[in-house]
Amino acid sequence: MENFIVSARKYRPDTFQTVVGQLSITSTLKNAIKNNQLAHAYLFCGPRGVGKTTCARIFAKTINCQNLTADTEPCNQCESCQAFNGSRSYNIHELDAASNNSVDDIRNLTDQVRIPPQIGKYSIYIIDEVHMLSQAAFNAFLKTLEEPPKHAIFILATTEKHKIIPTILSRCQIFDFNRIKIADISDHLGFVSKSEQVAIEAEALNVIAHKADGAMRDALSIFDQIVSFSGREITYKDVISNLNVLDYDYYFRLIDLLLKNDVPNALLLFNEVLDHGFDGHHFINGLSSHIRDLMVCKDPVTVQLLEVGGEIREKYKAQAGICDAGFLLEALKISNECDMQYKTSQNKRLLVELSLIRMAQLTLKKK
Numbered sequence: 001m002e003n004f005i006v007s008a009r010k011y012r013p014d015t016f017q018t019v020v021g022q023l024s025i026t027s028t029l030k031n032a033i034k035n036n037q038l039a040h041a042y043l044f045c046g047p048r049g050v051g052k053t054t055c056a057r058i059f060a061k062t063i064n065c066q067n068l069t070a071d072t073e074p075c076n077q078c079e080s081c082q083a084f085n086g087s088r089s090y091n092i093h094e095l096d097a098a099s100n101n102s103v104d105d106i107r108n109l110t111d112q113v114r115i116p117p118q119i120g121k122y123s124i125y126i127i128d129e130v131h132m133l134s135q136a137a138f139n140a141f142l143k144t145l146e147e148p149p150k151h152a153i154f155i156l157a158t159t160e161k162h163k164i165i166p167t168i169l170s171r172c173q174i175f176d177f178n179r180i181k182i183a184d185i186s187d188h189l190g191f192v193s194k195s196e197q198v199a200i201e202a203e204a205l206n207v208i209a210h211k212a213d214g215a216m217r218d219a220l221s222i223f224d225q226i227v228s229f230s231g232r233e234i235t236y237k238d239v240i241s242n243l244n245v246l247d248y249d250y251y252f253r254l255i256d257l258l259l260k261n262d263v264p265n266a267l268l269l270f271n272e273v274l275d276h277g278f279d280g281h282h283f284i285n286g287l288s289s290h291i292r293d294l295m296v297c298k299d300p301v302t303v304q305l306l307e308v309g310g311e312i313r314e315k316y317k318a319q320a321g322i323c324d325a326g327f328l329l330e331a332l333k334i335s336n337e338c339d340m341q342y343k344t345s346q347n348k349r350l351l352v353e354l355s356l357i358r359m360a361q362l363t364l365k366k367k
């Protein structure tokens with residue numbers, strides 16, 4: 001592909017509205033701007049890839065926008081916004097504390113803090129991975145944080161909130177970013193693939209979203225990787241083979257077999273999984289998750305805990321409908337025991353097989 005730009009960069013949100021999955025945070029930040037209640041220091045906490053730095057940049061841009069929209073979004077057109085978007089704004093300063101964690105690095109930054117901005121009202125200082133600062137650097141920074149000049153706003157970001165000392169915590173307004181929900185990631189990937197004219201099955205999007213484990217950046221880079229491998233038409237099968245994910249169809253089939261007490265075919269199915277190069281432990285963990293997902297479908301209150309959407313969701317609901325709640329609970333207990341014994345077991349294959357046989361027998365007892 002000519003001029004290929006990674007999707008995580010190309011589709012980086014540039015307004016609050018386009019940030020995915022952090023609605024309560026973006027609306028609080030917008031309100032702070034609207035009501036002119038800006039703090040001098042913010043701490044953005046949360047796992048990697050969930051939008052901390054992106055939100056910090058949008059916040060910085062919006063604060064300095066000369067022509068805010070009615071909805072408190074940056075206009076993306078005024079001189080200040082354009083300077084931000086072109087990465088040539090003097091109002092934003094970023095320091096990655098993972099690689100610049102010495103006292104000198106912080107001194108350079110605090111020296112700049114004193115200089116008021118030329119255009120716009122505020123200078124914003126984003127310090128990424130702030131927990132990586134050395135003790136001495138922390139101390140040097142603390143002084144500035146205690147008495148910041150009027151025009152300075154600090155946004156500290158960290159994946160490890162517990163490593164931030166209380167004196168820093170107490171001076172910051174704290175925002176906890178969530179892992180992004182699978183359905184939200186899936187939706188956004190759908191939007192990106194449409195814009196890129198990539199035809200991709202909904203189930204394939206779901207697998208990518210699952211694999212990304214709540215991080216949008218990871219989801220987009222997996223997406224890119226699969227596009228470069230499979231081209232512009234992507235099926236569920238392409239994705240699971242590319243990512244080495246076990247097809248959930250195995251679990252749907254397995255549960256059907258167990259319900260019919262069909263031990264021989266259940267064992268053959270497990271054999272097929274092993275033949276495809278998956279390990280027994282991986283298989284039994286997947287089975288536990290599958291049973292758990294069926295259990296949450298049994299109750300309308302917990303069905304929201306099922307993190308899949310669309311057709312697959314219906315598939316789960318349908319299978320949950322034919323499973324008895326007692327069966328699911330007992331089967332989950334068995335697969336959980338298998339999981340715990342797996343590492344120490346001498347004959348791992350037999351352990352899994354025995355567990356499957358026990359699960360199949362659960363339906364016999366009932367009759």
Ligand SMILES: [Zn+2]
Pocket residue numbers: 064065066067068074075076077078079080081082
């Ligand atoms: Zn603007």
